Amino acid sequence: MTEASREVGxxxxRRPVDNPWIDHLWSPAMILDEVPATAPWTVLSTQADATIYYAGxxxxxxxxxxxxxxxxxxxxxxxxxxxxxxxQDGGSELELTKVTVDPTEGEAMFESGCDVIGTVPMPPEIAAWIAAFVDEFHVERVFHKRKRDRAPGDRRGIPDEGKRRT
Incomplete structure (x- = not known):
C-alpha cells in the first residue's frame, strides 16, 4: 500500500453562546496549506462574536x-x-486528534466520542495534491457478488419433490 502525508495548520x-451549561463553542475555521511558524494555541484575532486560534x-x-x-x-x-x-482529561483544554480528507473516516469520527468535530472547505493546494495522488494510485475495483454457500440439507429455492404444482 502506498502512503503520502502532508503537514497542515x-x-x-471559539464563539460565546447563551447556554446554561456551556459558555462557548469550538469549531474548525480553516486549514492552512502550510504550517506557520506560530506557537499552537496562539490567538490570531478577537472579535465581538468569536476568537480565532491557531490550534497547531x-x-x-x-x-x-x-x-x-x-x-x-x-x-x-x-x-x-x-x-x-x-x-484533555475532562478539562477545558482541547487536543487536536485527527484531520482527514476521507469522507468515510470523517463521518465515523462523529460517532467516535470526540468533543469537537467539524468540516472546513479544502484549500485548492491540498485538493490539487490529493487529485495528483488519486490520479497516480487509483485502481478501479470491480464489484463481485458472492454466491452463498448452501449448507447441507438447505433446500431453499429447490422445489419440493412429490408436491404437485398447479
Whole structure:
C-alpha cells in the first residue's frame, strides 16, 4: 500500500453562546496549506462574536486503498476536510486528534466520542495534491457478488419433490 502525508495548520473558532451549561463553542475555521511558524494555541484575532486560534499542526495522511473516497470528496463540488478535537482529561483544554480528507473516516469520527468535530472547505493546494495522488494510485475495483454457500440439507429455492404444482 502506498502512503503520502502532508503537514497542515489548523485554525479554530471559539464563539460565546447563551447556554446554561456551556459558555462557548469550538469549531474548525480553516486549514492552512502550510504550517506557520506560530506557537499552537496562539490567538490570531478577537472579535465581538468569536476568537480565532491557531490550534497547531496536523498531518493529513493518504492511502492508496482509499483513493475512491478521496475522489468522491473531490467530485462533491465543495471538497471538505474533517477536524476532530478532544478535551484533555475532562478539562477545558482541547487536543487536536485527527484531520482527514476521507469522507468515510470523517463521518465515523462523529460517532467516535470526540468533543469537537467539524468540516472546513479544502484549500485548492491540498485538493490539487490529493487529485495528483488519486490520479497516480487509483485502481478501479470491480464489484463481485458472492454466491452463498448452501449448507447441507438447505433446500431453499429447490422445489419440493412429490408436491404437485398447479
Amino acid at each position: 489548523v485554525v479554530l473558532r 499542526p496536523a498531518s493529513i495522511e493518504l492511502f492508496s486503498s482509499d483513493t475512491a473516497n478521496y475522489r468522491d470528496n473531490l467530485a462533491d463540488g465543495e471538497p471538505r476536510i474533517w477536524v476532530a478535537l478532544r478535551r
